[in-house]
Amino acid sequence: MLEARQLSKNYGEVAALKSLDLSVGPGEIYCLLGANGAGKTTTINLLLGFITPTSGQALVGEVDVARDAAAARRQLAYIPETVMLYGALSGLENLEYFSELSGQHHDDQALRGFLTRAGLAPDAHTRQLKGYSKGMRQKVGVAIALAKQARALLLDEPTSGLDPKASNEFSHLILDLARHGAAILMATHDLFRAKETGTRIGIMREGVLLAEFAAADVTHSELEDAYLEHMED
C-alpha cells in the first residue's frame, strides 16, 4: 500500500534521504525510529507529495506520488505531530470542515460517530478546539482519517508530548485502524510505543534505513540496545 523504491532526497549538497526501500502493507503498522534529522519526516513528506524526490519513487497503492499526488492523497490521511486545526471551531465543526474539503459529505450523526470511534467523549464534540488537550486534538485528526475512510495513514510523531494515558489510547486507536485494513507508517521517537504498536520497526540515521525488525521478534531491551548501537558514532 505504501512503498518507497530507492527513494532519495537531496537539499543542495545535503542528502536528507538515501535510497530508501520500504513497504507497508494493508493492516500493517510500520514504525520509523531515529533521531531528529534521520529522514523520517522527509520520508512521510515524500509519500504525501509535499516535496519531490531527487531520485527513486514513492508509491501509494501503486500510484506514483510524484506523477499524480492528488490520486495518491485520495487514499491517504495524515496526522502531524501537532494537530492545531481551527481553534475557534468545535471538534465536530473541524471534522465537518475537513470532510467537506476532501469531498465527503457526512451528516451530523455520522460525524459524531467518527469522533466517538476516535475516542472523543460526546460532551467534547461541540466544545471549541482551543480548549482541547493535545491528545483530544489528535483524536480529531484520527476522526478526519476515519471520515475519509483512508486506506493508508501517515503519522509524524503523533504521540510526542502526550501523557502516557493519552499515548496508550492513541496506540489502541491506530491498532483498531490497522485491524480494519489500513496501512500505517508512523515516525516516532518512542521506542516503547513502537514495540507495543508496530508490526515492523525500522531504524534510520542520516537518511539511511540501517535496520528493520519484526516487532514480535524483539524484546523492549533488544530494541533499545539495537537503537542505541545504531545511534553511536
Added chain:
Amino acid sequence: MTARHGMLGEELHLLRREGVAVWAVLALVALVVAAALNGRALMTVEAQAAVAASAEANETRAAMAQQAGRGVASAREPGAAGYSVLAAPVMLPAAALGPLAIGQTDLLPGRYLVTARGVHNFLGNAGIDNPLRLALGNFDVAFVIVWLLPLAVIALTFNLVSGERERGVLAIAAAAGSDLSHFIAGKCRVRALVLLVTIWVALLLAALVGGVPIASGAGLALWLVWATTATLYGAFWFALAVWVNTRGLASDLNASVLTGAWLLFVVLAPALTNLAATTVFAAPSRVALTTALREATEAADKRAAGERDQYFFDHPDMRGQDMDMSAYYRSVARSEREISDAMLPLLAEFDTQARRQQQLVGRLQYLSPGTLSYQILTSLAGSDGTRHRQLRAAAIEFHAQWRDFFDRRLLSGAPLDVGDYARMPQFVFKEPGVVDVLRRNLAPLAALLVIAVGLLAWALRRLRRVSII
C-alpha cells in the same frame, strides 16, 4: 449544529467564529458611517454660513435699493455703494459627494465677498484652522477608506496562507485530497467577498446618512465610481496581502511587511509628495504678499494725498470740509487699481506655483495607490482643490464685471437708481459636468485598476506554487 452548504458556507462560518473578521467589518462600517455623519455636519455648517452670507448681502442690497428710490445720496453714489457698502457673495455650491470627502474644502476658501475694491481684498481671506486638524486631515469617509480600510484588509488576510501552514491545516488539507491552490483561492474568494460586501454596504450607508443624492442620475453615477475606486483600492491591499502570503514567511513577518507597506504607501508617500511639491514649486510666502501689499498701499496713499492736495487747491471753497463724495471715490478707485496692479504679478506667481504643485502631485500620485485613491476620491467629491481653483478664477472674472459696473457709473458721474440695483451682475458658478469629472479621473482610475488587477493576477499565479511545509 446547522448544516452549511459547501466550502463557501464552511469558510464564512469559520470567519464568523474566529471573530477578527467580524470585528474588522463592524469597525469599518461604524467608522464609515461616523465619518459620513461628520462630513454631513461640516457640509451643513458650510451651507448655513453660505445661506447667511447670501441673505445678508441680499438684505443690504434691497435696503440700498429702497434708499436709492427715496433719493438718499449715499445709496445713489456708485463709489459709496461699490467701494464701501455692497459685497457680492461668490460661493461654491455644495458638491454631491461633498459629505464623503472634505478634502481641501476647509483649507481653500469656498466663498468670497467680492467688492469693487481690488482682488487682493477678497483673495486672501482664508480662515484660521486648528493646526492639529490641518496636520491630521479630516475624519471623513475618504480618510477611513484610504487610511483605515487597508488595516481592515490586513487584519483579514495577513495570515491567509501562513496561518494555515502554521496550524498544520495546509498539510492536513493537502493530505485530505484538496487541491491546495483551489483551497487557498477559496479562502481568498470568501475574504474578498466579505470585504466587497462590507465596502459597498458601508458606502451605501454613508451615502444615506451623509445625504448624498444617489436618487439623481449624476449623484448615483459619481457615487458608483467613488465606491468602485474604494473597491479597487481595497483590492490592491488584498492583492498585496495575498502576494506577501505567497512568499512563505511566518505570520508575524507577513504582518510586519504589510504594516510597513501601509506606512510607506499611506503615510510616507503622500507626505513626501506634498513636501516635494511645496519645495520644488514654493509659493510666495504670506510675508512676501503682506510686504508687497504694504508697499503698494503706501505708494497709492502718497498718490492719493497728492491728488487730495490738488483737489483742495482746485476747489479752495471746499477747504476745511470733506472732499466731494464722487471725487473721493474716484481717488479710492484709482488707488485700488494701483494696488491691484502692483499685487497682480505676485498673485499670478502664487497661482502659477499652485498650478505647478498640483501638476507635480498629479504625476507623483502614481507612486502610491494611497495618494492615487485619495486624489480620485476627493476629485470625484469636488474637494481636491480643482473646483476651488475654478471658483477663484471665476471670482476674479466676476470681480472685473462687478467693479466695472460701479466704475463706469462712477467715472461718468451717473447716479444709481433702483433699476441699477436690479441690474447688478449676478454670480453663477458653472459646475463641471459629471462627464468632465469622470474624464479627468479616467487615467488615475485606469492606473489603479491596472495596479490592483495586475498585482492580484501575479499573487494568484504565485499561489499555485505555495509551499505546504
